[in-house]
Amino acid sequence: MKILNARRINTIVSMIGYLFVWAPIVVLAIFSFNASAYGVKWESLTIKWYVDLFHTPEIMQAVLRSLLIASITTIFATAIGTLAGYGLYKYKFAGRRFLRMSVLLPITVPYVIMAGALLVYFTRIVHIPLGYPAIIIAHISFSAPLAVFVTLGRMQRINWSLEEASVDLGANTLTTWRKVTIPLLLPAIFASAVLIFPWSFNDFTVTYFVAGVGTTTLPLYLFSMLEYSLKPVLINAISLIFIIMPILLIMLIYLSKARTKHGS
Amino acid sequence: MQGEQDNICIELRNLVKMFPGVTAVNHVNLKVKDREVFSLLGPSGCGKTTILRIIAGLETADEGEVLIGGQVVNEVPPYRRDCNLVFQNLALFPHMTIGQNIAYGLERKRVAKNEIKKRVNEMLEFMSLEAMKDRYPVQLSGGQQQRIALARSLVLKPSCCCWMNPWRHWTEN
Structure with a gap:
């Protein structure tokens, strides 16, 4: 009886948790089809905001800019973070423990402080023009530590005799990296990229500080829409598209995996 | 005398290996002839694995010489x-098939690719594991993995094959 009650409580708590996470998204999805421009009170069902969305070149440009920045950030931050994680795990040198701990810093420092620091660094010290270069470097600097942590976590579970076996069987260091190390690190590389892409795509605070003229990303554009636009409901429509896209991607990966498993 | 020297496959001369706080290998001398099955026996931590790793080149000796085929x-x-x-631990690559x-x-x-195919098939047949060619290591038993x-x-x-703890995964069959 006690076990049954405990199970029931567990189910209810889980349901409340799911509701807490998904309720805003469901409301957003429903109200993106609301004819009211302000989206507060339900008027009638419409898809005109989706049509408007694709006929607003500023939004499309902001989306493309964000996708470009997030893609470049993902490639570089994943590569840098993976290599740094590998080095921090495999090689013993003075200050290794300090470095491993300090990698956490960009994640733990409040974004607004990091953004201010980057702005001063770019404008006063290294003189990098605000805009694309500054945004991309800033995004890489706060995203790469994520890849370091994911890589370090993965490396603790890898059997490192595999690298030695590769060398013993005649492969030099480079071939061992290509044929053994990278395939073993692939889950970490993929996980890092999957985490970094939306992190960079979503970033508002740091981008707000270091963006220049003509480099308004989607989060910055949506924020300005919220302040000045007459059609804030457009935000619901675009948000829903970016919620559905990763869900579809995850479902596709899951289905293709299930099919491969079933086939084998 | 020269003939005997020619038949030596592995020779260790005054081999020393030290790790912080411990001398793992202390002036070891040994000779292994061609086609000889040579066993290193000893309690855990006495340096057997270190000697094999030095022979394979995965560790460097602090003193002494390692000779393979007289070189x-x-x-x-x-x-x-x-x-x-x-x-x-066998160290089979988990992302590759047995083949x-x-x-x-x-x-x-x-x-050459044809030669690789031929030798892999011969080896699988020799180990009675032909049916396992396209499987992954995780799909094999411990004994089968050891044979692979x-x-x-x-x-x-190779001129010599060093086998760490050969009976670890061996079964009666």
Whole structure:
């Protein structure tokens, strides 16, 4: 009886948790089809905001800019973070423990402080023009530590005799990296990229500080829409598209995996 | 005397290896002849594995010389040594099939593709594991995995094969 009650409580708590996470998204999805421009009170069902969305070149440009920045950030931050994680795990040198701990810093420092620091660094010290270069470097600097942590976590579970076996069987260091190390690190590389892409795509605070003229990303554009636009409901429509896209991607990966498993 | 020297496959001369706070290998001398099965026996932590790792080139000796086929190989990297190791934990590549695992060393030595296929099939037949060619290591039993690890070394036809803890995964069958 006690076990049954405990199970029931567990189910209810889980349901409340799911509701807490998904309720805003469901409301957003429903109200993106609301004819009211302000989206507060339900008027009638419409898809005109989706049509408007694709006929607003500023939004499309902001989306493309964000996708470009997030893609470049993902490639570089994943590569840098993976290599740094590998080095921090495999090689013993003075200050290794300090470095491993300090990698956490960009994640733990409040974004607004990091953004201010980057702005001063770019404008006063290294003189990098605000805009694309500054945004991309800033995004890489706060995203790469994520890849370091994911890589370090993965490396603790890898059997490192595999690298030695590769060398013993005649492969030099480079071939061992290509044929053994990278395939073993692939889950970490993929996980890092999957985490970094939306992190960079979503970033508002740091981008707000270091963006220049003509480099308004989607989060910055949506924020300005919220302040000045007459059609804030457009935000619901675009948000829903970016919620559905990763869900579809995850479902596709899951289905293709299930099919491969079933086939084998 | 010269003839006896020619038949020596592995020779260790005054081999010393120290780790912080411990001398793992202390002035070891040994000779292993061609086709000889030579066993190193001793309690855990006495340096057996370290000796094998030094022979394979995965560890460097602090003192002494390692000779394979009469040549001093102290400075030769492991991937150029004519000696292969069967690891205690087998170290089969989990992302490769059994066939790809056995072919790995032959590919690194740039053996022709037809020859690789032939030698891999011969080795699988020798180990009675022909049906396992397209499976992954995780799909095999411990004993089967050990045979594959041995096959992966023997397919290269090395002068010597060092086998760590050979009976670990062995079954009665």
